[in-house]
Amino acid sequence: MRTHQPKLKTQLFSCGFFRHCTRSVLSPTASHSPALPSLPSASDQPPPPPSRRPPLPDSESSSSSASQSFTQWRFPLPHSPIFTQQPSISDPPSTFSIPPPDPLPPPISASALKEILQVAELQLSSASDSDRLAALQLLERSLVPNPSLDSDCTPELMRGLIESFNIKTGSKPATKILLALCLAEGNRHVAVEAGAVGAVIESLPEMEDAAAERALASLELMCTVAEGAAEVRSHALSVPAMVTMMGRMAARGKESAISVLGVIFDSGVSSEAKSGVTAPPEEVARAVVLALQGDSSVRGRRKGARLLKTLQEQQADEFSTAAL
Template sequence: MPGSLEPLDVGVQIPYHFRCPISLELMCDPVTVSTGQTYDRASIEYWVGTGNTTCPVTRSSLTDFTLIPNHTLRRLIQDWCVANRSFGVERIPTPKQPADPASVRSLQTQVSSQSNPSHTRLSAVKRLRGLARDSDKNRSIIGSHNVQEVLLPVIFSDSECDSAELKHESLALLVMFPLSESECAFVASQPDRVAHLVSLLFHASIEVRVNSAALIEIVVAGTRSLDLRAQISNVDEIFEGITGILNYPLAYPRALKVGIKALFALCLAKQSRHKAVAAGAVTALIDRLADFEKCDVERALATVELLCRVPAGCAAFAAHALTVPLLVRKILKVSDRATEYAAGALLSLCSAAEQSQREAVSAGVVTQLLLLVQSDCTERAKRKAQLLLKLLRDSWPEDSVVNSDDFGCSDVVPF
């Protein structure tokens, strides 16, 4: 094995023993395996995770899969990075060590034991939450020990010994993990538990409010029973609470992400959509539409289309001056799904009111729809566009491009 220095593209040379034998890249978190060889943690974890049971360098069998941090080598690498910072080399950060399974089990035992003082249990929850925040690896370790079964009873405990802070910290940790169907039923089947979550939607702390909304969305999405979903959606003030989260200032963007996920999940219950409209969801959706990230824009537009199927919702969207222009603008701009939802919402609005038809034409929807039907988008989106074109034909200005011979040569399917 060569002991010389190997050149990098940036003109700086990395000592050979600083490179991971697997990736050949500078090691950021060197660990030593049972054969005595050192690798970067991410590389050796991937190697073992794909079913390999031998040491990549020696080809000897790994007697165990314990990874021991090589702190000495890591410090040498960090010193080398600092010495070569003039070449643009950044110092590797000191990695946080993965959670120890034994420690995780001990912490969960402390949380679940009601004989422990409240402050001890709270400290254990906070330590678990800190570990879960550190890395996906830690979350996987904690989740493998069924932390959900420990936290759910704490969150919905009636014991006066369990402080509000303990419950709120447990809630914040719980929403970092998926719930099984039985765990969702544990919450959804008891009206008192759902009512408790709804009450938290109005808590003074925005973090508590958002975590409550996150758990509501997880439970609704994970519950197969349509009746239970409908019961949750019908709980008093649930839509007011979710809408309030959507309207929270953008300084807390997680509120937008969680809020739209919860609103969409609740609006899947047809009989509850009028409650969302009454709670101000229409204004919140339109006012925030430009602020969502891509995946959340899709979910927001899907929610708009769902609410447009309710007469009150359709009227409320039509009354908002920005609704039609924003929907037209989203066609072909975000994704195929977003285009389909926007076209569907416009179809509902324009079917209900001639004013919406005129607004759509003024916003340039005809050109967008012609491009849409000739694109590679979904068949459902094309069908909605075709129906919308037919509906808008009487609203086209006489000099519109779609009244010219060009329209006769388009790919629009005859009705």
């Protein structure tokens, strides 16, 4: 039986502060390039050319590009370039080349995947934690390296996967498998019907950051189906959990939490559909502003700006209604 948290205490602040917070996110400070140095005269001795070093990967741009599509979600392989030792500064540029990453394994055939899912379903229904952990390891090896968009997950397997969140050391592989399964739209419906939305929201505070990041990405995918979005809006812990995750997570996890809040406070949804929302817009807006002052991806900042605009409009509507 789902328990509902008491309503959060409303702490209103002025519209002027709200507009100031919105402008601070919508108008980032522009940077100016330094002036180029003047060319030396012919009599000057030119300095020796600096040794070139290949640029390191840009973490923010890679995070932004990786979040362009969930189908590009990949876990780094041991021999990928990010794990390759960088050359010394004395290496000549012409002799350095980045080796290509190891190719991903080919997708498992439909018949083999069906058998794997059936075996895992039986093991997940066992009362033994060792059997259930063995099922998680089997699914992790089969689905995570190269997720299949055609995998059909049964409700029984999904329920067993969700129950694995409560097993010690089970949440880490379970979140990987849930994300891999939710890449297929059909499995998102199965996940919502099996109670994955509530399980993810209630388990987030106990998860490590890596597992929580994958769980938030799965929740964002489940919000793309109508019943998933409705389930998120009706859960009493949705807003408090997303606000907590915004302040705790790094760029990608923060972006997913903001996306879920955008679904909850969607202006196109009727007030009856938001009956489970207990946090007032102004408090959520303050949390979004504070979150965007830290590490955020470009995509996350755009989503945050849109969410702040929506919250501002809803706050204005509430003031207009109260004045009547």
